[in-house]
Amino acid sequence: KVCHEGHDVSYARYSRFFCDCGAGAVRGFTCKCLQPREPKSSPKTPEQSSELQIAPTSKESLKNYLKQSKFGPNLISVYQKLFALLQNHKPEQDDAVKLPQFKISINEKKITSKSDIIGFKRGLKPNFRVKYKFEGNHGRDLKKLVQKKLINRQLIDFGSNGLMAIAEQHALTIGTCPKLFDGSKGVLGKGNFKAASCSNVSFQTLYLAFNPSNANYVAVAGLKECVIITVDNNGKASDQLAVDLSLEALADDIHIVGIAWIPGSQVNLAIITNQFVKIFDLSKDVICPIHYFSLLEDTVADISFKQNAETGDITMILLATSGMLFAKTFGESDSGPCILTDVVPIDDCLVGQGGYSVHYSPVQDITIVGFQDGKTFAGRLNSECTRFLWTFTMNQPAAEDSYHSWIDIPTAPGAIACRTKNDSVVAMLFDEDNLYVQVL
Numbered sequence: 001k002v003c004h005e006g007h008d009v010s011y012a013r014y015s016r017f018f019c020d021c022g023a024g025a026v027r028g029f030t031c032k033c034l035q036p037r038e039p040k041s042s043p044k045t046p047e048q049s050s051e052l053q054i055a056p057t058s059k060e061s062l063k064n065y066l067k068q069s070k071f072g073p074n075l076i077s078v079y080q081k082l083f084a085l086l087q088n089h090k091p092e093q094d095d096a097v098k099l100p101q102f103k104i105s106i107n108e109k110k111i112t113s114k115s116d117i118i119g120f121k122r123g124l125k126p127n128f129r130v131k132y133k134f135e136g137n138h139g140r141d142l143k144k145l146v147q148k149k150l151i152n153r154q155l156i157d158f159g160s161n162g163l164m165a166i167a168e169q170h171a172l173t174i175g176t177c178p179k180l181f182d183g184s185k186g187v188l189g190k191g192n193f194k195a196a197s198c199s200n201v202s203f204q205t206l207y208l209a210f211n212p213s214n215a216n217y218v219a220v221a222g223l224k225e226c227v228i229i230t231v232d233n234n235g236k237a238s239d240q241l242a243v244d245l246s247l248e249a250l251a252d253d254i255h256i257v258g259i260a261w262i263p264g265s266q267v268n269l270a271i272i273t274n275q276f277v278k279i280f281d282l283s284k285d286v287i288c289p290i291h292y293f294s295l296l297e298d299t300v301a302d303i304s305f306k307q308n309a310e311t312g313d314i315t316m317i318l319l320a321t322s323g324m325l326f327a328k329t330f331g332e333s334d335s336g337p338c339i340l341t342d343v344v345p346i347d348d349c350l351v352g353q354g355g356y357s358v359h360y361s362p363v364q365d366i367t368i369v370g371f372q373d374g375k376t377f378a379g380r381l382n383s384e385c386t387r388f389l390w391t392f393t394m395n396q397p398a399a400e401d402s403y404h405s406w407i408d409i410p411t412a413p414g415a416i417a418c419r420t421k422n423d424s425v426v427a428m429l430f431d432e433d434n435l436y437v438q439v440l
Contacts, residue, residue, distance in 0.1 A: 109392050114436035117415055117427040129168040130155060133204055138223045142204070145223075145255065149421045152258075152357075152404050154207045159215030163235050166193070167205035172220055173198045174235040196235025201227055207259050214266040217282075221259045224248055226271055228282060243280060244287045245271065257300065262314060263307040263362075270316075274299045277318070291330055292337040298322050301355040302404070306385065307362070315385045317344075317367060319358040323351050325369060327385040345387060350377040359406035361416060364430060368394070368416075370403045395428070395437045 066072060134143040145151045155167040165174050175195040203222030211217040218229045224247040230239040247254050254275050262268035267283040268290075277300060279291035298320040306315045318326040318340060325344040352371025359368045367388075370376040379391030397403065401420035409415040414430045425440040 109394070109430070109433065109435035111395050111435045111437060114429065114438050117412070117429045117436060117438040133169055136204075141252065141255065142223055149400075150257075151206060152419070154209065154258075154405065155205065157208050157210050157218075159210035159218075160212060161215040161233055163196075163210070163215060163231070163233075164193070165208055165210065165218055167208050167220065169204050170202070171198055171200050172205060172208065172218070172229065172237075174218070174231055174237065176235070197231065197237040199229055199237045199240065201225075201240075207256065209259050209261060211261045211266060213261070213264060217266070219259050219261065219269055221256050221271065223255050226256065226259065228269070241282065241286060243269075243271065243282075245273075245278070247273065251275075258302065260303065260305065263305050264312070264314075270303070270305075272300060272303055274321075276300065277303060277316070290332070290335045293318070293328065294337070294339055295320055295326070296339055296341075298324065302357045304358050304360040304367070306360045306367075306381070308383070317358055317360055317381075317385065319355040319369060321355050323353070323355045323371060325355075325358070327381070329385065342386070344381070344385065347391065350375070350391060350393065352376075356402050357404035357406065357418075359418075361406075361408050363408050363413065364416070368403075368406060372402055374398055374402050376403055392435075394435060397426075 132142065132146055134140070142151070157165050159165070162176060163174055164177050165172060167173075173193075173195050174197050175193055177193045201220055201222070203225045205220055205222055207219075207221040209219045211219070216231055216233070218231060220227050220229060224245065226243040226245060228241040228243065229237050230241070231237050245256075247256075254273055256271060256273050258272040260270045260272065262270060262279065267281055268279060269282060270277055270279045276292060276294040278289040279293075280286060281290045284290075293316065295318075299322075301319045301321045303316055303318045306317060307313070308315070313329050313331060315327055315329040318328070320326065323346075325346055326340040327342055327344050328338065328340055330338075346369070350369075352373045352375030354372035355369075356372045357368075357370040360366075361368065366378045366380050368376065368378045374397045376394040376396060377391050378394055379388040381387070382389055397420060401422055401424065403418045403420060403426065405419040407417050409417055409427070412429070415427060416430070417425060417427045419425055427438040427440060429436040429438075
């Protein structure tokens with residue numbers, strides 16, 4: 001009944017035409033209708049014709065038509081009503097995207113040993129090159145810092161896109177390890193690590209960190225240098241961006257103690273040294289930082305960042321080697337050098353000998369402070385980060401096992417893991433009145 005009825009309508013089987021018949025070009029194939037048919041329109045009922053209006057095509061007629069139909073005033077009226085609704089709308093608490101909060105009471109915690117906080121499997125010794133190399137210009141300085149246990153290396157990290165980065169001295173390997181948690185084969189080794197790329201850097205890697213907001217950027221740092229490696233979603237490295245710190249020209253005793261991406265930012269990176277903290281906007285400059293924080297007659301032990309869920313402001317929590325705790329809220333408008341003076345008071349009964357590590361947990365909304373003698377406490381800061389609302393003491397290990405490198409366990413609310421000076425792994429689980437500790 002229509003053109004090409006009963007034919008195989010597909011592209012380029014017998015000809016360049018979409019039908020088998022080839023529109024008459026193929027011998028033996030004909031269509032019932034090769035001429036375009038006139039469209040048939042059904043007559044309109046009186047009701048339909050009375051409601052239907054055809055807009056004119058000329059410019060003047062169109063203006064007159066819009067005026068008569070009151071299209072402009074009606075559109076403005078709808079816009080004003082929508083705007084008033086948006087202005088009067090107050091977003092509820094559920095509208096904002098927030099991290100899950102784990103309830104912790106103010107009471108002092110009862111510390112209990114536990115063996116099933118997390119499952120831990122000891123596999124074969126991995127065959128990655130993880131030993132220090134005390135060679136080159138900074139070999140002697142690095143050896144002294146390692147002997148004093150002032151270097152807390154971070155040689156492995158996972159990106160939000162499933163990639164895994166492993167540092168081996170001067171090389172950074174990026175890939176995936178799908179069999180890492182696969183039954184009895186859950187052993188981290190080169191045999192089950194699928195490398196996508198390997199990048200060489202000009203220094204011995206001590207720290208590396210994926211950007212949580214953009215896993216295509218990996219920060220890699222040594223004792224005095226830092227580079228940013230760009231990778232695609234498959235793990236292929238495409239570019240290296242060196243951050244100019246010029247630490248060698250400043251002083252011999254200045255060295256990097258850690259790197260951290262600013263929460264919620266794809267381009268802001270904090271480089272922590274024992275003398276100062278520099279925050280760079282990598283999209284603008286790799287020489288001049290946007291923020292430069294230092295202490296007066298003190299050195300930096302560790303830092304952490306807290307982001308205000310309502311305002312988005314970033315507060316840097318800095319622990320000095322003297323044991324003093326500082327807090328500084330900063331934004332784009334207050335860039336430049338700054339000497340930290342805002343001290344967060346700590347009760348004398350909680351202070352240990354020498355600051356060692358600090359960590360803010362956004363899931364539990366607590367700040368954990370550790371000292372070199374093993375003394376550790378946790379507490380909740382007020383919204384301005386000027387004082388602790390409440391605190392409680394945590395498990396106190398020996399001085400040689402002070403806690404550092406804290407990380408929240410995403411699959412276990414209330415659980416947190418850390419390392420010790422002797423590279424043991426400790427898992428902790430909080431509830432309202434108890435603190436469970438598992439030494440792995």
